[in-house]
Amino acid sequence: MPASYAYLGPEGTFTEVALRTLPESATRELIPYVSVQSALDAVRNGEAEAAFVPIENSVEGGVTTTLDELVAGKPLTIYREVLLSITFALLVRPGTKLSEIKTVTAHPVAQPQVRNWLRAHLPDALWESAASNADGARLVQEGRYDAAFAGEFAAERYGLEALETGIHDAENAQTRFVLVGRPARPAAPTGADKTSVVLWQNDDHPGGLRDLLGEFATRGINLMLLQSRPTGAGIGNYCFCIDAEGHISDRRVADALMGLKRICRQVRFLGSYPRADIKPGEAAGPTRPGTSDEEFMAAADWVARCQDGRF
Numbered sequence: 095m096p097a098s099y100a101y102l103g104p105e106g107t108f109t110e111v112a113l114r115t116l117p118e119s120a121t122r123e124l125i126p127y128v129s130v131q132s133a134l135d136a137v138r139n140g141e142a143e144a145a146f147v148p149i150e151n152s153v154e155g156g157v158t159t160t161l162d163e164l165v166a167g168k169p170l171t172i173y174r175e176v177l178l179s180i181t182f183a184l185l186v187r188p189g190t191k192l193s194e195i196k197t198v199t200a201h202p203v204a205q206p207q208v209r210n211w212l213r214a215h216l217p218d219a220l221w222e223s224a225a226s227n228a229d230g231a232r233l234v235q236e237g238r239y240d241a242a243f244a245g246e247f248a249a250e251r252y253g254l255e256a257l258e259t260g261i262h263d264a265e266n267a268q269t270r271f272v273l274v275g276r277p278a279r280p281a282a283p284t285g286a287d288k289t290s291v292v293l294w295q296n297d298d299h300p301g302g303l304r305d306l307l308g309e310f311a312t313r314g315i316n317l318m319l320l321q322s323r324p325t326g327a328g329i330g331n332y333c334f335c336i337d338a339e340g341h342i343s344d345r346r347v348a349d350a351l352m353g354l355k356r357i358c359r360q361v362r363f364l365g366s367y368p369r370a371d372i373k374p375g376e377a378a379g380p381t382r383p384g385t386s387d388e389e390f391m392a393a394a395d396w397v398a399r400c401q402d403g404r405f
């Protein structure tokens with residue numbers, strides 16, 4: 095059996111389209127799962143080599159199911175990320191008119207991307223969430239809903255017709271997807287990388303979050319995502335999902351992680367992987383003076399010489 099990648103299915107999701115842009119997907123069996131949880135469980139229990147799931151949307155923010163799965167349970171690691179521009183089509187059973195649509199469905203992350211369109215064109219339609227956009231299309235095929243917001247490409251797969259295409263409230267809406275596997279050595283740095291971590295504060299004190307963020311700021315590390323998630327231990331109890339620029343093999347990133355490890359109750363490393371928004375060589379590199387690898391190494395060397403009496 096070839097190595098397999100699990101993904102948020104069924105066939106015809108944006109997730110599948112994004113997955114197929116990864117060259118390595120051509121050599122894997124791609125297996126649809128009904129939910130993010132079941133795709134990630136397939137990795138945790140060894141059924142699949144890796145899972146491909148949505149994690150962030152430029153309109154709605156973090157995909158909370160995915161973040162919560164990465165925050166808790168058996169540790170998983172992000173290997174790769176993919177960005178996909180998203181516009182929706184309104185899919186209906188052939189012959190359905192706009193005036194006949196009473197119920198619509200799609201993945202909950204799709205709703206904020208089509209809300210204005212719905213208000214303008216189908217103000218009285220009842221919205222219900224589907225497990226994925228393609229699953230919404232499947233439910234329309236089965237007659238459970240009148241219309242689904244999904245990729246235009248899903249129409250053929252589910253015998254539907256696109257009544258409208260190019261639906262998007264926000265220009266250039268993008269969704270970010272990640273390939274997640276069991277913990278492994280991160281891929282070598284490309285020069286344009288990202289590091290994801292989850293942080294749990296040691297105690298509740300004024301400026302606690304500022305202390306965590308300060309570990310990045312003093313080392314000139316830009317943050318690309320900061321999302322708090324409830325720990326489940328009561329109101330006001332949160333952990334923080336953070337994406338930071340750079341690779342764990344960059345001295346400033348490793349040093350920041352060491353700083354966080356010393357002051358946090360728990361740090362979960364979620365991986366260092368190539369950025370999808372820019373190509374290697376396009377990254378600005380450390381802009382804050384004193385934060386390059388060379389400067390970190392020279393400083394460590396100087397301390398060693400002082401300890402040795404050779405200053």
Ligand SMILES: O=C(O)C(=O)Cc1ccccc1
Binds near residue numbers: 107
């Ligand atoms: O991949 C899909 O089709 C999904 O259901 C997840 C999703 C939701 C909204 C935008 C992009 C992907």
